[in-house]
Amino acid sequence: MDAGEAQSIARLMGAAGTDGFGAALDALARRQAAFDMSVLLVYSPRRRPVLIHDGYTDRISQPALDAYLDHAYLLDPFYVASVGGHPPGLWRMGDLAPDSFFASGFMTAPDVHPCISTEAGTLAEEVGFLIPLQDGVTATYSLMRVVQGQGFSPAEFEALRAIEPILRRSIADEWSLRQPPQNQGICAGQDMETLFAALFSDCLTVTQRRVVSLLLRGHSALSIAMTMGISEGTAKNHRANIYKRLNISSQGELFRLFIDHLGRRPAATAPALGNRPRPAGGIAEGLPAQ
Secondary structure, X not given: OOHHHHHHHHHHHHOOOOOOHHHHHHHHHHOOOOOOEEEEEEEEOOEEEEEEEEEOHHHOOHHHHHHHHHOHHHHOHHHHHHHOOOOOEEEEHHHHOOOOHHHOOHHHOOOOOHHHHOOOOOEEEEEEEEEEOHHXXXXXXXXXXXXXXXXXOHHHHHHHHHOHHHHHHHHHHHHHHHOOOOOOOEEOXXXXXXXXXXXXXXXXXXXXXXXXXXXXOOOOHHHHHHHHOOOHHHHHHHHHHHHHHHOOOOHHHHXXXXXXXXXXXXXXXXXXXXXXXXXXXXXXXXXXXX
């Protein structure tokens, strides 16, 4: 550890419980690898995500971020890993995502995917730390590079992994300081995973709804077959019958039905930045000019 890294760690410790915590977190991470955007979210199956640090800067669309926090996050591989008991640590999105995720409606929708709402319109790569917290919730600290850049090299990935113990302890302490009241961020008392599983319950069977959830999260027919223990042909038949019942002909149309369906329900107000005031202008401190 050099003197500069020690100073970054000291600044992070000193920023606990303040609006400068996210900037200090990014400063330490940037000593290991460069990145364009970052975000720290706390995920739970029982409420909308809590936004602790907004390091997206002013490059993203605010309506896209709002739509993501309201319902589109349910399709994010980092959310699925967080609530699905995935092992903690640093992960590449490509290692968490289903086989067809990067061609899915979510990954290509600028109106509900903040990173895709940038001028670049896509990402080079996203990596994230999964950090279990108390009360069964998980924090995800994600670092992103836009398409003009390259993905994180093996050396950069290992350098980031080396600071995981520091990030894990700092983020856990920050969450204990910033936890929202118990009833804040709850969606009308509904478990969000239950709400997601009940999608189209008026016209689809339980099995078909399970297939829908996997399709929306980026699984191919083969991946659905392996996940559900059925043949690939049966999975394809389920998909065809679902499209027929919903009067659609593509996964893109299914994605839009999902967005419209959940977008019509009463939205809960999710606490941002741990229910503390955001920095002036809503832009995280310490990020380089773009």
